[in-house]
Amino acid sequence: MSSALVFDGLILDCDGVIFDSNKLKSKAFRSVISDWGHNIAEQFVSYHEKRNGVSRETKLKEFNLEVNNGAWRRHDIEEILDRYGDMCLSLYRECSFCPGVREVLQRFGNAVPLYIASGSDQTELRKVMEFRGLDNLFTGIYGGPVPKTRHLQRLKASYPDIRWLFVGDAKADFDSAKDVGVPFVFVDAYSQDKQGIAELAQAHGVPLFRDLQQLNHFTERSETNNSYLLSLAGKMTL
Template sequence: MIRGKSEYRTLIFDCDGVVLDSNHLKTDAFFKAALPYGQDLACALVDYHRNNGGISRYRKFDYFLSHLVPEGARGPSREELLAEYAKLVFNGLLSCEVVPGLDQLKASMPDCRWLIVSGSDQDELRTVFGKRQLAPLFEGGIFGSPDSKDQILAREMSRGNILQPALFLGDSRYDHEAARNAGLDFVFINQWTEFSEWRNYCRLNNIAAHPALPW
Protein backbone atom coordinates (compact mmCIF):
# COMPACT_ATOMS: atom_id res chain seq x y z
CA MET A 1 0.00 0.00 0.00
CA ILE A 2 1.11 3.55 -0.72
CA ARG A 3 -0.46 6.48 1.09
CA GLY A 4 -1.04 10.00 -0.16
CA LYS A 5 2.15 12.02 -0.17
CA SER A 6 0.84 14.45 2.45
CA GLU A 7 0.62 11.58 4.96
CA TYR A 8 4.34 10.74 4.93
CA ARG A 9 6.68 12.25 7.49
CA THR A 10 9.79 10.67 5.97
CA LEU A 11 10.85 9.65 2.45
CA ILE A 12 13.87 7.36 2.09
CA PHE A 13 15.51 7.07 -1.31
CA ASP A 14 17.95 4.53 -2.65
CA CYS A 15 20.47 6.32 -4.87
CA ASP A 16 21.48 4.19 -7.87
CA GLY A 17 18.53 3.58 -10.17
CA VAL A 18 16.19 5.80 -8.15
CA VAL A 19 17.74 9.27 -7.79
CA LEU A 20 20.59 8.78 -10.28
CA ASP A 21 20.66 6.79 -13.52
CA SER A 22 23.86 5.12 -12.38
CA ASN A 23 23.20 1.38 -12.29
CA HIS A 24 24.86 0.86 -15.66
CA LEU A 25 27.94 2.78 -14.48
CA LYS A 26 28.34 0.45 -11.50
CA THR A 27 27.85 -2.67 -13.62
CA ASP A 28 30.47 -1.57 -16.13
CA ALA A 29 32.89 -0.65 -13.34
CA PHE A 30 32.56 -4.07 -11.68
CA PHE A 31 33.36 -5.73 -15.00
CA LYS A 32 36.38 -3.55 -15.77
CA ALA A 33 37.80 -3.75 -12.25
CA ALA A 34 37.61 -7.56 -12.27
CA LEU A 35 38.86 -7.98 -15.84
CA PRO A 36 42.50 -8.66 -14.80
CA TYR A 37 41.15 -11.99 -13.51
CA GLY A 38 39.79 -12.78 -16.98
CA GLN A 39 36.56 -12.14 -18.82
CA ASP A 40 34.73 -15.18 -17.44
CA LEU A 41 35.31 -14.17 -13.83
CA ALA A 42 34.48 -10.54 -14.61
CA CYS A 43 31.17 -11.67 -16.11
CA ALA A 44 30.53 -13.85 -13.07
CA LEU A 45 30.99 -10.82 -10.81
CA VAL A 46 28.58 -8.80 -12.95
CA ASP A 47 25.99 -11.57 -12.63
CA TYR A 48 26.42 -11.61 -8.86
CA HIS A 49 26.17 -7.81 -8.75
CA ARG A 50 22.95 -7.74 -10.77
CA ASN A 51 21.39 -10.49 -8.67
CA ASN A 52 22.27 -8.67 -5.45
CA GLY A 53 21.33 -5.08 -6.10
CA GLY A 54 21.57 -2.73 -3.15
CA ILE A 55 24.44 -4.58 -1.45
CA SER A 56 27.71 -2.73 -0.99
CA ARG A 57 30.75 -3.02 -3.24
CA TYR A 58 32.70 -4.25 -0.21
CA ARG A 59 30.53 -7.34 0.16
CA LYS A 60 30.50 -7.94 -3.59
CA PHE A 61 34.28 -7.89 -3.94
CA ASP A 62 34.60 -10.02 -0.80
CA TYR A 63 32.29 -12.58 -2.40
CA PHE A 64 34.19 -12.36 -5.68
CA LEU A 65 37.55 -13.09 -4.06
CA SER A 66 36.32 -15.77 -1.65
CA HIS A 67 33.79 -17.65 -3.81
CA LEU A 68 34.43 -16.93 -7.50
CA VAL A 69 38.20 -16.49 -7.89
CA PRO A 70 39.99 -19.88 -7.84
CA GLU A 71 42.56 -20.40 -5.11
CA GLY A 72 46.00 -19.32 -6.27
CA ALA A 73 44.74 -17.11 -9.12
CA ARG A 74 46.80 -13.96 -9.61
CA GLY A 75 45.15 -10.57 -9.79
CA PRO A 76 44.36 -7.34 -7.93
CA SER A 77 43.88 -7.35 -4.16
CA ARG A 78 40.64 -6.34 -2.49
CA GLU A 79 41.99 -2.83 -1.90
CA GLU A 80 43.14 -2.54 -5.52
CA LEU A 81 39.76 -3.72 -6.81
CA LEU A 82 37.94 -1.19 -4.63
CA ALA A 83 40.24 1.65 -5.70
CA GLU A 84 39.86 0.86 -9.40
CA TYR A 85 36.09 0.54 -9.06
CA ALA A 86 35.82 3.90 -7.27
CA LYS A 87 37.96 5.61 -9.91
CA LEU A 88 35.83 4.21 -12.74
CA VAL A 89 32.54 5.21 -11.11
CA PHE A 90 33.21 8.67 -9.71
CA ASN A 91 33.23 10.80 -12.87
CA GLY A 92 30.14 9.04 -14.17
CA LEU A 93 28.25 9.86 -10.99
CA LEU A 94 29.00 13.55 -11.53
CA SER A 95 27.36 13.58 -14.97
CA CYS A 96 24.64 10.89 -15.07
CA GLU A 97 20.96 11.81 -15.24
CA VAL A 98 19.04 12.85 -12.13
CA VAL A 99 15.45 11.61 -11.87
CA PRO A 100 13.13 14.31 -13.28
CA GLY A 101 10.77 16.07 -10.89
CA LEU A 102 12.86 15.78 -7.72
CA ASP A 103 12.85 19.51 -6.91
CA GLN A 104 9.13 19.80 -7.59
CA LEU A 105 8.33 16.83 -5.36
CA LYS A 106 10.42 18.30 -2.56
CA ALA A 107 8.61 21.64 -2.84
CA SER A 108 5.26 19.86 -2.59
CA MET A 109 6.27 18.05 0.64
CA PRO A 110 7.61 20.85 2.87
CA ASP A 111 6.99 18.95 6.12
CA CYS A 112 8.51 15.64 4.98
CA ARG A 113 12.10 14.71 5.87
CA TRP A 114 14.16 13.11 3.08
CA LEU A 115 17.10 10.71 3.42
CA ILE A 116 19.36 8.75 1.10
CA VAL A 117 19.99 5.15 2.22
CA SER A 118 22.23 3.45 -0.32
CA GLY A 119 24.59 0.55 -0.79
CA SER A 120 27.07 2.98 -2.35
CA ASP A 121 30.08 4.26 -0.43
CA GLN A 122 28.93 6.93 2.02
CA ASP A 123 31.85 9.33 1.55
CA GLU A 124 31.57 9.05 -2.22
CA LEU A 125 27.81 9.71 -2.08
CA ARG A 126 28.21 12.79 0.06
CA THR A 127 30.88 14.20 -2.24
CA VAL A 128 28.81 13.56 -5.39
CA PHE A 129 25.58 14.96 -3.92
CA GLY A 130 27.47 18.01 -2.70
CA LYS A 131 29.07 18.69 -6.07
CA ARG A 132 25.73 18.19 -7.85
CA GLN A 133 23.92 20.47 -5.37
CA LEU A 134 21.53 17.67 -4.42
CA ALA A 135 22.56 17.43 -0.77
CA PRO A 136 20.17 20.18 0.49
CA LEU A 137 17.19 18.08 -0.62
CA PHE A 138 18.12 15.35 1.85
CA GLU A 139 18.10 17.16 5.17
CA GLY A 140 17.72 13.87 7.02
CA GLY A 141 21.15 12.77 5.82
CA ILE A 142 22.98 10.84 3.10
CA PHE A 143 23.99 7.37 4.26
CA GLY A 144 25.77 4.46 2.62
CA SER A 145 28.27 1.65 3.01
CA PRO A 146 30.20 0.16 4.68
CA ASP A 147 27.09 0.04 6.93
CA SER A 148 24.28 -2.04 5.41
CA LYS A 149 20.84 -0.60 4.67
CA ASP A 150 19.39 -2.65 7.53
CA GLN A 151 21.94 -1.16 9.92
CA ILE A 152 21.38 2.38 8.66
CA LEU A 153 17.59 2.15 8.90
CA ALA A 154 17.67 0.65 12.40
CA ARG A 155 20.13 3.30 13.60
CA GLU A 156 18.29 6.27 12.13
CA MET A 157 14.95 5.02 13.43
CA SER A 158 16.38 4.62 16.92
CA ARG A 159 17.72 8.19 16.72
CA GLY A 160 14.31 9.54 15.74
CA ASN A 161 15.61 10.66 12.35
CA ILE A 162 13.09 8.46 10.51
CA LEU A 163 9.56 9.36 11.55
CA GLN A 164 6.55 7.21 10.70
CA PRO A 165 4.73 6.91 8.44
CA ALA A 166 7.75 6.56 6.18
CA LEU A 167 8.18 5.41 2.57
CA PHE A 168 11.24 3.76 1.01
CA LEU A 169 11.74 4.24 -2.75
CA GLY A 170 13.98 1.47 -4.10
CA ASP A 171 14.80 -0.56 -7.18
CA SER A 172 15.97 -3.93 -5.86
CA ARG A 173 14.83 -6.97 -3.90
CA TYR A 174 17.15 -5.99 -1.07
CA ASP A 175 15.60 -2.50 -0.90
CA HIS A 176 12.20 -4.10 -0.39
CA GLU A 177 13.52 -6.54 2.21
CA ALA A 178 15.24 -3.74 4.13
CA ALA A 179 12.07 -1.62 4.07
CA ARG A 180 9.92 -4.55 5.19
CA ASN A 181 12.32 -5.41 8.02
CA ALA A 182 12.15 -1.80 9.22
CA GLY A 183 8.36 -1.56 8.97
CA LEU A 184 8.40 1.01 6.16
CA ASP A 185 6.05 1.38 3.21
CA PHE A 186 7.78 0.57 -0.08
CA VAL A 187 7.47 1.53 -3.74
CA PHE A 188 9.50 -0.16 -6.46
CA ILE A 189 11.01 2.36 -8.92
CA ASN A 190 11.51 0.50 -12.18
CA GLN A 191 12.73 2.86 -14.90
CA TRP A 192 16.45 2.22 -14.31
CA THR A 193 16.40 -1.05 -12.37
CA GLU A 194 18.70 -3.94 -13.32
CA PHE A 195 16.55 -6.46 -11.41
CA SER A 196 15.23 -8.45 -14.38
CA GLU A 197 12.52 -10.22 -12.36
CA TRP A 198 11.04 -7.09 -10.85
CA ARG A 199 7.59 -7.52 -12.41
CA ASN A 200 7.09 -11.00 -10.99
CA TYR A 201 8.63 -10.01 -7.67
CA CYS A 202 6.31 -7.02 -7.29
CA ARG A 203 3.27 -9.07 -8.29
CA LEU A 204 4.06 -11.91 -5.88
CA ASN A 205 4.75 -9.50 -3.02
CA ASN A 206 1.93 -7.06 -3.78
CA ILE A 207 4.34 -4.15 -4.23
CA ALA A 208 3.35 -0.90 -5.92
CA ALA A 209 5.65 -0.11 -8.85
CA HIS A 210 6.23 3.23 -10.57
CA PRO A 211 8.54 4.15 -13.47
CA ALA A 212 10.06 7.06 -11.54
CA LEU A 213 8.74 9.18 -8.68
CA PRO A 214 5.40 7.91 -7.34
CA TRP A 215 3.43 11.18 -7.43
Protein backbone atom coordinates in the same frame (compact mmCIF):
# COMPACT_ATOMS: atom_id res chain seq x y z
CA MET B 1 4.04 19.87 0.96
CA SER B 2 0.42 18.83 0.45
CA SER B 3 -1.56 18.58 3.67
CA ALA B 4 -3.10 15.43 2.20
CA LEU B 5 0.22 13.59 2.17
CA VAL B 6 0.01 10.65 4.55
CA PHE B 7 3.73 9.87 4.79
CA ASP B 8 5.93 12.49 6.38
CA GLY B 9 9.40 11.06 5.93
CA LEU B 10 11.00 9.88 2.69
CA ILE B 11 14.01 7.59 2.16
CA LEU B 12 15.48 7.13 -1.32
CA ASP B 13 17.91 4.60 -2.70
CA CYS B 14 20.44 6.23 -5.03
CA ASP B 15 21.37 4.12 -8.08
CA GLY B 16 18.36 3.58 -10.33
CA VAL B 17 16.21 5.91 -8.20
CA ILE B 18 18.08 9.23 -8.16
CA PHE B 19 20.76 8.60 -10.79
CA ASP B 20 20.60 6.56 -14.00
CA SER B 21 23.86 4.96 -12.92
CA ASN B 22 23.30 1.20 -12.72
CA LYS B 23 24.57 0.37 -16.21
CA LEU B 24 27.50 2.77 -15.84
CA LYS B 25 28.56 1.08 -12.60
CA SER B 26 28.37 -2.35 -14.23
CA LYS B 27 30.59 -1.02 -17.01
CA ALA B 28 33.05 0.35 -14.42
CA PHE B 29 33.24 -2.99 -12.61
CA ARG B 30 33.78 -4.81 -15.91
CA SER B 31 36.58 -2.42 -16.86
CA VAL B 32 38.40 -2.79 -13.54
CA ILE B 33 37.99 -6.53 -12.99
CA SER B 34 38.90 -7.45 -16.57
CA ASP B 35 42.52 -7.08 -15.46
CA TRP B 36 41.93 -10.30 -13.49
CA GLY B 37 40.43 -11.98 -16.57
CA HIS B 38 37.53 -11.43 -18.94
CA ASN B 39 35.52 -14.41 -17.71
CA ILE B 40 35.79 -13.49 -14.04
CA ALA B 41 34.78 -9.91 -14.88
CA GLU B 42 31.65 -11.12 -16.68
CA GLN B 43 30.81 -13.46 -13.82
CA PHE B 44 31.16 -10.68 -11.29
CA VAL B 45 29.05 -8.22 -13.28
CA SER B 46 26.26 -10.79 -13.47
CA TYR B 47 26.59 -11.41 -9.71
CA HIS B 48 26.64 -7.67 -9.01
CA GLU B 49 23.53 -6.90 -11.06
CA LYS B 50 21.48 -9.42 -9.10
CA ARG B 51 22.63 -7.87 -5.82
CA ASN B 52 22.20 -4.16 -6.37
CA GLY B 53 21.68 -2.39 -3.08
CA VAL B 54 24.43 -4.38 -1.32
CA SER B 55 27.69 -2.56 -0.55
CA ARG B 56 30.48 -3.11 -3.08
CA GLU B 57 32.89 -4.40 -0.43
CA THR B 58 30.41 -7.00 0.81
CA LYS B 59 29.60 -8.00 -2.75
CA LEU B 60 33.25 -8.47 -3.73
CA LYS B 61 34.04 -10.52 -0.64
CA GLU B 62 30.98 -12.75 -1.04
CA PHE B 63 31.65 -13.26 -4.75
CA ASN B 64 35.25 -14.16 -4.00
CA LEU B 65 34.16 -16.88 -1.58
CA GLU B 66 31.07 -18.14 -3.39
CA VAL B 67 32.20 -18.01 -7.02
CA ASN B 68 35.90 -17.19 -7.24
CA ASN B 69 37.13 -19.90 -4.85
CA GLY B 70 38.93 -17.29 -2.77
CA ALA B 71 41.40 -16.52 -5.55
CA TRP B 72 41.48 -12.81 -4.75
CA ARG B 73 43.66 -11.81 -1.83
CA ARG B 74 42.97 -8.82 0.38
CA HIS B 75 45.19 -6.57 -1.74
CA ASP B 76 43.26 -7.57 -4.89
CA ILE B 77 39.93 -6.57 -3.36
CA GLU B 78 41.41 -3.32 -2.03
CA GLU B 79 42.79 -2.48 -5.48
CA ILE B 80 39.44 -3.20 -7.13
CA LEU B 81 37.65 -1.02 -4.56
CA ASP B 82 40.08 1.88 -5.02
CA ARG B 83 40.01 1.85 -8.81
CA TYR B 84 36.25 1.31 -8.98
CA GLY B 85 35.67 4.13 -6.47
CA ASP B 86 37.69 6.55 -8.60
CA MET B 87 35.62 5.62 -11.66
CA CYS B 88 32.36 6.01 -9.73
CA LEU B 89 33.21 9.55 -8.65
CA SER B 90 33.70 10.49 -12.29
CA LEU B 91 30.56 8.80 -13.59
CA TYR B 92 28.33 10.20 -10.82
CA ARG B 93 29.41 13.72 -11.73
CA GLU B 94 28.26 13.25 -15.31
CA CYS B 95 25.40 10.74 -15.27
CA SER B 96 21.77 11.74 -15.78
CA PHE B 97 19.12 12.07 -13.13
CA CYS B 98 16.20 9.65 -13.31
CA PRO B 99 12.90 11.30 -14.32
CA GLY B 100 11.14 13.14 -11.51
CA VAL B 101 14.14 13.50 -9.21
CA ARG B 102 14.31 17.28 -9.34
CA GLU B 103 10.57 17.61 -8.75
CA VAL B 104 10.65 15.23 -5.77
CA LEU B 105 13.65 16.93 -4.20
CA GLN B 106 12.10 20.35 -4.66
CA ARG B 107 8.81 19.15 -3.21
CA PHE B 108 10.18 17.32 -0.18
CA GLY B 109 13.65 18.78 0.40
CA ASN B 110 13.64 20.81 3.62
CA ALA B 111 9.92 20.03 4.05
CA VAL B 112 10.10 16.53 5.56
CA PRO B 113 12.95 14.34 6.82
CA LEU B 114 14.52 13.29 3.51
CA TYR B 115 17.31 10.71 3.45
CA ILE B 116 19.38 8.64 1.08
CA ALA B 117 19.98 5.03 2.17
CA SER B 118 22.21 3.39 -0.42
CA GLY B 119 24.63 0.53 -0.84
CA SER B 120 27.07 2.93 -2.50
CA ASP B 121 30.05 4.21 -0.55
CA GLN B 122 28.89 6.85 1.94
CA THR B 123 31.88 9.20 1.61
CA GLU B 124 31.63 9.02 -2.17
CA LEU B 125 27.88 9.74 -2.13
CA ARG B 126 28.29 12.80 0.05
CA LYS B 127 30.99 14.20 -2.25
CA VAL B 128 28.82 13.60 -5.30
CA MET B 129 25.71 15.17 -3.79
CA GLU B 130 27.74 18.23 -2.83
CA PHE B 131 29.23 18.41 -6.33
CA ARG B 132 25.76 18.15 -7.91
CA GLY B 133 24.40 20.80 -5.54
CA LEU B 134 21.89 18.49 -3.85
CA ASP B 135 23.41 17.91 -0.42
CA ASN B 136 21.49 20.76 1.24
CA LEU B 137 18.16 19.17 0.28
CA PHE B 138 18.78 16.01 2.30
CA THR B 139 18.52 15.64 6.04
CA GLY B 140 21.13 12.88 5.81
CA ILE B 141 23.02 10.83 3.22
CA TYR B 142 23.85 7.28 4.29
CA GLY B 143 25.67 4.53 2.42
CA GLY B 144 28.08 1.62 2.60
CA PRO B 145 29.82 -0.20 3.98
CA VAL B 146 27.18 0.01 6.74
CA PRO B 147 24.26 -2.25 5.69
CA LYS B 148 21.08 -0.52 4.56
CA THR B 149 19.07 -2.35 7.21
CA ARG B 150 21.09 -0.67 9.94
CA HIS B 151 20.47 2.77 8.45
CA LEU B 152 16.73 2.13 8.39
CA GLN B 153 16.78 0.90 11.98
CA ARG B 154 18.52 4.07 13.12
CA LEU B 155 16.06 6.30 11.28
CA LYS B 156 13.08 4.51 12.79
CA ALA B 157 14.60 4.83 16.26
CA SER B 158 15.50 8.51 15.77
CA TYR B 159 12.04 9.45 14.47
CA PRO B 160 9.58 7.11 16.24
CA ASP B 161 6.52 9.11 15.16
CA ILE B 162 7.43 9.53 11.49
CA ARG B 163 5.46 7.64 8.84
CA TRP B 164 8.30 6.66 6.52
CA LEU B 165 8.21 5.63 2.87
CA PHE B 166 11.28 3.98 1.33
CA VAL B 167 11.73 3.95 -2.46
CA GLY B 168 14.10 1.45 -4.07
CA ASP B 169 14.79 -0.52 -7.24
CA ALA B 170 16.31 -3.77 -5.98
CA LYS B 171 15.54 -6.85 -3.91
CA ALA B 172 18.05 -5.73 -1.28
CA ASP B 173 16.01 -2.55 -0.78
CA PHE B 174 12.82 -4.55 -0.33
CA ASP B 175 14.50 -6.99 2.06
CA SER B 176 15.86 -4.16 4.21
CA ALA B 177 12.50 -2.42 4.39
CA LYS B 178 10.70 -5.66 5.21
CA ASP B 179 13.22 -6.59 7.93
CA VAL B 180 12.85 -3.21 9.63
CA GLY B 181 9.12 -2.70 9.04
CA VAL B 182 9.34 0.38 6.81
CA PRO B 183 6.66 0.82 4.09
CA PHE B 184 8.25 0.39 0.69
CA VAL B 185 7.61 0.94 -3.02
CA PHE B 186 9.56 -0.16 -6.09
CA VAL B 187 10.55 1.95 -9.09
CA ASP B 188 11.71 -0.17 -12.00
CA ALA B 189 12.62 1.98 -15.03
CA TYR B 190 16.36 1.72 -14.35
CA SER B 191 16.47 -1.46 -12.31
CA GLN B 192 18.81 -4.24 -13.46
CA ASP B 193 16.44 -6.89 -12.11
CA LYS B 194 13.06 -5.84 -13.53
CA GLN B 195 11.67 -9.36 -13.68
CA GLY B 196 12.80 -10.13 -10.15
CA ILE B 197 11.27 -7.05 -8.60
CA ALA B 198 8.07 -7.45 -10.64
CA GLU B 199 7.71 -10.94 -9.17
CA LEU B 200 8.42 -9.63 -5.65
CA ALA B 201 5.94 -6.79 -6.09
CA GLN B 202 3.23 -9.20 -7.20
CA ALA B 203 3.96 -11.80 -4.54
CA HIS B 204 4.10 -9.31 -1.65
CA GLY B 205 1.65 -6.65 -2.80
CA VAL B 206 4.31 -3.96 -3.10
CA PRO B 207 3.37 -0.87 -5.15
CA LEU B 208 5.42 -0.64 -8.35
CA PHE B 209 6.02 2.62 -10.22
CA ARG B 210 8.04 3.43 -13.32
CA ASP B 211 10.11 6.15 -11.63
CA LEU B 212 9.93 9.00 -9.13
CA GLN B 213 8.06 11.11 -11.66
CA GLN B 214 5.16 8.66 -11.77
CA LEU B 215 5.22 8.20 -7.99
CA ASN B 216 5.23 11.96 -7.46
CA HIS B 217 2.28 12.50 -9.80
CA PHE B 218 0.34 9.74 -8.05
CA THR B 219 0.87 11.23 -4.59
CA GLU B 220 -0.03 14.72 -5.79
CA ARG B 221 -3.45 13.73 -7.06
CA SER B 222 -5.49 13.13 -3.95
CA GLU B 223 -5.62 12.14 -0.31
CA THR B 224 -7.24 8.88 -1.40
CA ASN B 225 -4.24 8.01 -3.54
CA ASN B 226 -1.86 8.78 -0.69
CA SER B 227 -3.77 6.68 1.81
CA TYR B 228 -4.01 3.81 -0.67
CA LEU B 229 -0.27 3.99 -1.40
CA LEU B 230 0.83 3.93 2.23
CA SER B 231 -1.67 1.18 3.02
CA LEU B 232 -0.24 -1.05 0.28
CA ALA B 233 3.37 -0.11 1.00
CA GLY B 234 2.94 -1.00 4.64
CA LYS B 235 1.20 -4.33 4.19
CA MET B 236 4.33 -6.11 3.05
CA THR B 237 5.98 -5.36 6.39
CA LEU B 238 3.36 -7.27 8.36
